[in-house]
Amino acid sequence: MSPADPLTQDFELGFTYTRSTGPVVGRFLTGLRERRIEGVRASDGRVIVPPMEYDPDTAAALEDFVEVGQEGELVSWCWVSEPRAAHPFERPFAWGMIRLDGADVPMVHCIAADSEQDLVTGARVRASWVDEPRGHISDIRCFELVEGGAS
Amino acid sequence: MAQLAAVIGTGQTKYKTKRGDVSIAGLLREAAVAALEDAGLGFDDIDAVVIGKAPDMFEGVVMPECYLSDALGANGKPMLRVHTAGSVGGSTALVAASHVQSGTFRRVLTVTFEKQSESNAMWALSTPQPFSVHLNAGAGGYFAPIIREYMRRSKAPYDVGIKVAVKDRLHGARNPLAHLHKPDITMAEVEESMMLWDPIRLLEACPSSDGACAMVIAAEDAVDSSAKPPAWIRGGAMRSEPTLYAGRDEVNPRAGRDCAADVYRQAGISDPRRQLNCAEIYVPFSWYEPMxxxxxxxxxxxxxxxxxxxxxxSLDEGGDIPWNPSGGVLSSNPIGASGMIRFAEAARQVRGDAGAHQVAGAKLAMGHAYGGGAQFFAMWIVGADKP
Known part of the structure; x- marks a missing residue:
């Protein structure tokens, strides 16, 4: 063997873990199982979705839950023209920041659209749910454009 | 050290097998809030936050300091994460102390944690490596032959480890926060427990715990907020050495001896058994007490x-130098926090705050942690009297 031909070996390392969501994120995920989207009111009055356990400004524990709308507006997006295996769609789609009605900050989810040309900041979108929600963020299959909803 | 610093608050969760009711952030939060309450302070009073935990692979959370800043009121403040394997709880306390001793900050919150029920500490600790035989040993498998060598050298009777296992569980039975409560434990029960890693039996090994420990460390001019007296930091030291090198004495590591000599010199101690009132020493496997x-x-x-x-x-036998009056690592082991629990329990002793496991009149106490292949050491000595 020459010095230019060093030994190599494939090396895969993996472990199993568990996560407890706690009372705040746990409540959000449980709500999804019932097709309900809940945020939490922060110390400055903003409604944050998905909810945070602790206030980003005051560190106070947050527990004032607020149900928000299933529709909202598109704040910004990133078009995925060539989806890969791990993506939620086989056809082109967008990752979007969606500010739901009643919420003060956008949340990230995927947007189903025929073409990037259909997307515009301020476009109205609506949650589309899977048939059997189980308490997971993917219970919302995606957000879809609301016909004639651009504002 | 340039500036004096003292522990003015400690906070711990109850240690349990599983805390499924809280997130990792929620677990730390309990200890942090308890420490702040003990110090008579709120998050706004804190200038910087220092956290520590065991290796990221244990829980699979990379850069946990980013995720945890909201829960610890660290947004807009300096936040630092310390990482020295099992000794991390001790070295995190020392980094927090140095933040104050340097004169940079007046009040520092320091928190360490582990959620073993959601982690994979056993196997993440002994990962397979390419071109090598995988021992699948875990921590006990690593330390078992070192313990056997101690037994050979010292000619100690076979049941010394069994005695330690009983003693620390009787101590733990006095501590309401301890994970294991075994007030009726016997030498026979330990001896008959399953041999896990010969010569370490099940009951001679630490449990797997969920829990967190926090402290507030303050500068000399900021110690009065707490209703309890401060625990003055009289000395602190860390030492490291490689896991393996020719001539390394794994039974009696050089780094541990050097670290102890350094911390004793700072605190003016020449005879630790006589001058200290008690010690909280990292003993995850029983034989590490005599070692x-x-x-x-x-x-x-x-x-x-x-x-x-x-x-x-032994507290129960009226010993002159009680080790691990809280029950020690043998009674509670949230790995990332275990070292800080030793440091915090030493502080509780000299503050007269240790409840049923208080060593009467304790004025000077030692906290100790070790990690890796017994290659990272962190120690401090705290006192009731201002140096």
Missing amino acids: WLENLGFAEEGQGWRLTMDGAT
Whole structure:
């Protein structure tokens, strides 16, 4: 063997873990199982979705839950023209920041659209749910454009 | 150290097998809030936050300091994460102390944690490597042959480890926060427990715990917020050495001896057994009590086991130098926090705050942590009296 031909070996390392969501994120995920989207009111009055356990400004524990709308507006997006295996769609789609009605900050989810040309900041979108929600963020299959909803 | 610093608050969760009711952030939060309440402070009073945890692979959370800043009120403040394997709880406390001793900050919150029920500490600790045989050993498998070598060198009786296992569980039965409560434990019960890693039996090994420990460390001019007296930091030291090198003495590591000599020099201690009132020492496997008694200079080399067998380290036997009055790592082991629990329990002793496991009149106490292949050491000495 020459010095230019060093030994190599494939090396895969993996472990199993568990996560407890706690009372705040746990409540959000449980709500999804019932097709309900809940945020939490922060110390400055903003409604944050998905909810945070602790206030980003005051560190106070947050527990004032607020149900928000299933529709909202598109704040910004990133078009995925060539989806890969791990993506939620086989056809082109967008990752979007969606500010739901009643919420003060956008949340990230995927947007189903025929073409990037259909997307515009301020476009109205609506949650589309899977048939059997189980308490997971993917219970919302995606957000879809609301016909004639651009504002 | 330029500035004096003291522990003015400690906070711990109850240690349990599983805390499924809280997130990792929620677990830390309990300890942090308890420490702040003990210090008579709120998050706004804190200038910087220092956290520590075991290796990221244990829980699979990379850069946990980013995720945890909201829960610890660290947004807009300096936040630092310390990482020295099992000794991390001790070295995190020392980094937090140095933040104050340097004169940079007046009040620092420091928090360490582990959620073993959601982690994979056993196997993440002994990962397979390419071109090598995988031992699948875990921590006990690593330390078992070192313990056997101690037994050979010292000619200690076979049941020294069994005695330690009983003693620390009787101590733990006094501590409401301890994970294991075994007030009726016997030597026979330990001896009959399953041999896990020969010569370490199940009951001679630490449990797997969920929990967190926090402290507030303050500068000399900021110690009065707490209703309890401060625990003055009289010395702090860390030492490291490689896992393996030719001539390394794994039974009595050089880094541990050097670290102890350094911290004793700072605190003016020449005879730790006589001058200290108690010690919280990292003993995750029973035989590490006699081994560290020697490594830390409480006994001559080869004689540490005699202190254990004579009851010198036992509260219940009226020993002159109780070790691990809280029950120690053998009674609670949230790995990332275990070292800080030793440091915090030493502080509780000299503040007269240790409840049913208080060593009467304790004025000077030692906290100790070790990690990796017994290659990282962190120690401090705290006192009731201002230096």
